[in-house]
Amino acid sequence: MAAIELTGVTKRYGDVTAVDGLDLTVSEGEVFGFLGPNGAGKSTTINMILDFVGPTEGDLTVLGLDARRDSVAVRQRTGVLPEGFDVYNRLTGRKHVEFAIDSKDADDDPDAILERVGIADAADRKAGGYSKGMRQRLALGMALVGDPDLLILDEPSSGLDPAGAKEMRDIVRTEADRGATVFFSSHVLGQVEAVCDRVGIMREGSLVAEDSIEGLREAAGGEETLEITVDSASTEDVDAVRELDGVVSASGDGGSLTVSCEGGVKTKVLSTLEDRGVTVKDFETVEASLEDLFLSYTEDRVDADAEDEEEVTA
Numbered sequence: 001m002a003a004i005e006l007t008g009v010t011k012r013y014g015d016v017t018a019v020d021g022l023d024l025t026v027s028e029g030e031v032f033g034f035l036g037p038n039g040a041g042k043s044t045t046i047n048m049i050l051d052f053v054g055p056t057e058g059d060l061t062v063l064g065l066d067a068r069r070d071s072v073a074v075r076q077r078t079g080v081l082p083e084g085f086d087v088y089n090r091l092t093g094r095k096h097v098e099f100a101i102d103s104k105d106a107d108d109d110p111d112a113i114l115e116r117v118g119i120a121d122a123a124d125r126k127a128g129g130y131s132k133g134m135r136q137r138l139a140l141g142m143a144l145v146g147d148p149d150l151l152i153l154d155e156p157s158s159g160l161d162p163a164g165a166k167e168m169r170d171i172v173r174t175e176a177d178r179g180a181t182v183f184f185s186s187h188v189l190g191q192v193e194a195v196c197d198r199v200g201i202m203r204e205g206s207l208v209a210e211d212s213i214e215g216l217r218e219a220a221g222g223e224e225t226l227e228i229t230v231d232s233a234s235t236e237d238v239d240a241v242r243e244l245d246g247v248v249s250a251s252g253d254g255g256s257l258t259v260s261c262e263g264g265v266k267t268k269v270l271s272t273l274e275d276r277g278v279t280v281k282d283f284e285t286v287e288a289s290l291e292d293l294f295l296s297y298t299e300d301r302v303d304a305d306a307e308d309e310e311e312v313t314a
């Protein structure tokens with residue numbers, strides 16, 4: 001069964017179309033990364049999944065329930081780490097977790113939750129005195145209460161130090177292993193790459209890509225970067241590589257070459273250099289990072305928009 005299913009979902013605010021005919025399916029037990037540049041419609045989508053705002057058009061099913069009609073039941077089974085979570089300054093960390101336990105009718109041990117998110121030592125301190133990262137850990141702890149079937153995490157690593165970000169990733173994987181679905185929105189693409197099974201990239205209210213990171217790489221043309229160490233390569237050698245079919249770019253400074261090419265022409269690049277008398281000492285393939293893929297799906301639009309504006313002003 002799908003944990004989240006959106007069909008033809010549109011949300012308009014006056015003249016602004018925040019989400020535009022969105023179809024999205026997230027499977028049960030999946031860790032799904034929800035990406036997109038600022039203003040792409042991610043928060044609006046999350047707010048509709050949680051019924052904080054209603055769609056202008058379309059259907060949203062969450063955990064097999066209607067997101068609008070059954071919103072209370074959906075929220076009961078969902079743990080949310082909202083963007084920009086605010087603590088109650090005068091309540092302790094433990095009180096926050098107890099509050100979450102009461103409102104979910106759960107029977108978790110608040111200290112075990114605080115231990116899990118690494119702030120057990122601060123359990124009796126007022127949350128108003130917590131650092132940004134500690135607040136974020138507290139919010140994650142509150143989201144984990146009641147072993148939710150669905151976790152919605154909006155920028156969960158915001159404010160976390162590297163150790164905190166790693167702990168958060170471990171928690172996400174543990175939750176997925178116990179069968180929870182995790183819907184994870186973030187601009188920290190390294191985090192997403194490390195933890196998500198699949199990602200969806202939003203742009204201007206629609207999904208422009210929805211796949212595993214491996215699948216996105218293939219769809220983007222499977223382009224790879226080769227870092228080659230050589231004894232010495234001349235400008236002509238670099239030019240010869242650049243002219244090969246399937247090579248997108250080639251540059252170098254004598255002892256090393258950087259070549260962007262389609263996966264299938266790597267050997268041709270190396271043999272071309274060797275045929276020209278260049279000794280290849282070592283080479284390494286660098287795959288496109290999620291950041292490269294993200295930019296390939298979102299940047300051309302920015303360029304096109306800039307061109308449109310130029311045309312308007314010209």
Ligand SMILES: Nc1ncnc2c1ncn2[C@@H]1O[C@H](COP(=O)(O)OP(=O)(O)OP(=O)(O)O)[C@@H](O)[C@H]1O
Pocket residue numbers: 013016017018036037038039040041042043044045
């Ligand atoms: N309450 C609102 N009233 C009017 N416009 C809104 C409202 N909420 C969102 N929008 C608009 O809808 C569009 C999508 O916004 P949204 O917050 O969903 O984007 P986002 O992808 O979450 O962005 P970010 O990464 O910056 O958080 C934006 O143009 C935004 O200005």
